[in-house]
Amino acid sequence: GAVVSQHPSWVICKSGTSVKIECRSLDFQATTMFWYRQFPKQSLMLMATSNEGSKATYEQGVEKDKFLINHASLTLSTLTVTSAHPEDSSFYICSADRAIEQYFGPGTRLTVT
Amino acid sequence: GENVEQHPSTLSVQEGDSAVIKCTYSDSASNYFPWYKQELGKGPQLIIDIRSNVGEKKDQRIAVTLNKTAKHFSLHITETQPEDSAVYFCAASNNNDMRFGAGTRLTVKP
Numbered sequence: 035g036a037v038v039s040q041h042p043s044w045v046i047c048k049s050g051t052s053v054k055i056e057c058r059s060l061d062f063q064a065t066t067m068f069w070y071r072q073f074p075k076q077s078l079m080l081m082a083t084s085n086e087g088s089k090a091t092y093e094q095g096v097e098k099d100k101f102l103i104n105h106a107s108l109t110l111s112t113l114t115v116t117s118a119h120p121e122d123s124s125f126y127i128c129s130a131d132r133a134i135e136q137y138f139g140p141g142t143r144l145t146v147t
Numbered sequence: 148g149e150n151v152e153q154h155p156s157t158l159s160v161q162e163g164d165s166a167v168i169k170c171t172y173s174d175s176a177s178n179y180f181p182w183y184k185q186e187l188g189k190g191p192q193l194i195i196d197i198r199s200n201v202g203e204k205k206d207q208r209i210a211v212t213l214n215k216t217a218k219h220f221s222l223h224i225t226e227t228q229p230e231d232s233a234v235y236f237c238a239a240s241n242n243n244d245m246r247f248g249a250g251t252r253l254t255v256k257p
Contacts, residue, residue, distance in 0.1 A: 040190075066243060077236065077249045078191070127190050131243060134179045134198075138190035 037061050038130050040139035047118055048147055054114045055142045057128030063108035064130035069101075072125045072141075084111045118146040149174040151239050153248025161256050166227050168251045170237035171219040177239040180213060180220045185234045185250075194235075195222070227255045 037060040047053050057067055065086050070078040082092045082103050090103035102114040111130075115122055123146045129136040150173040160166050172180075178199040183191035197204045197211045197220065204211050208227075213220040220239075224231055232255045237248040 036193075038190075068245075075252075078247045080245075083243075129190075134240065134243075135181065135193065135196065136240075136245060137193060138183070141188070141190045143188075 036132055036135070036137040038128065038137050038139040040128055040142050042142060043140060044143040044145075046145045046147060049119055050117055052114055052116045053118055053144060054112055055126055055128075055144075057111045057113070057130070057139050059109045059130040059132075059137075062130070062132050064111075064132060065108065066131040067105060067111040068129045068131070068136065069103060069111075069113050070127045070129065072127060074125075078127065081113075115144065118144070120146045122146050149177060149239055149241065149244065149246040151237060151246050151248045153237050153251060155251060156249065157252045157254070159254045159256065160227050162227060162229060164227055166224045166231070166253055166255075168222045168235055168237070168253070169219060170221070170239075170248050171217075172239040172246075173218065174239065174241055175215075175218065177241045179240040179245075180211070181238050181240070181245075182209075182211060182222050183236045183238065185236065187233075191236060224253075227253075229255050229257050231255050 039058045041056045067084040069081045082090045084090045084105040086105045092098045105111040127141040129138045153170045181196035184194045185191040210223045234250045
């Protein structure tokens with residue numbers, strides 16, 4: 035149990051376009067989901083905490099107007115990277131909270147050209 | 148806020164040997180300490196966790212110890228195998244506020 039999926043697994047987009055990444059908890063409901071960003075050979079950097087039915091809480095330095103988060107149901111959260119730039123290229127990973135535990139999705143590799 | 152330090156950053160062991168990774172944390176209110184294994188190009192996978200009311204937990208070849216007084220916890224992998232090669236992250240959490248260590252790249256040489 036505790037499976038989290040992400041879609042797409044990888045995406046290439048042009049500068050200035052927007053990209054939506056979906057995170058789903060497949061076999062459990064998650065009131066809270068988290069979005070992380072990971073650069074090569076580095077640790078996980080928390081971007082925002084997504085709560086079902088309410089606004090996301092963003093970490094300091096993360097632009098909420100650039101990284102739009104929607105948590106419309108107990109099994110789905112989406113991250114939209116708006117007006118993407120090459121510096122937004124990264125590995126984006128979501129996790130879903132089940133009680134005290136966090137279960138991670140497989141990640142989405144975004145490349146902005 | 149919580150600060151988690153992890154050592155070593157890289158660890159190379161011979162197959163069959165043991166591997167130990169250590170973490171320290173700063174927030175005494177942290178009460179949940181998971182360990183994640185991340186393979187290249189994949190998301191982190193929860194491999195073992197320990198709560199603050201327990202000092203040690205074991206699951207087959209992996210074990211975790213927690214010293215709340217000293218604010219440190221460790222991951223122990225015995226009889227290492229090449230498939231154990233990955234990056235391992237420790238984390239400390241207080242009510243869903245989870246912070247991660249910098250990671251340890253473990254290489255198990257056959």
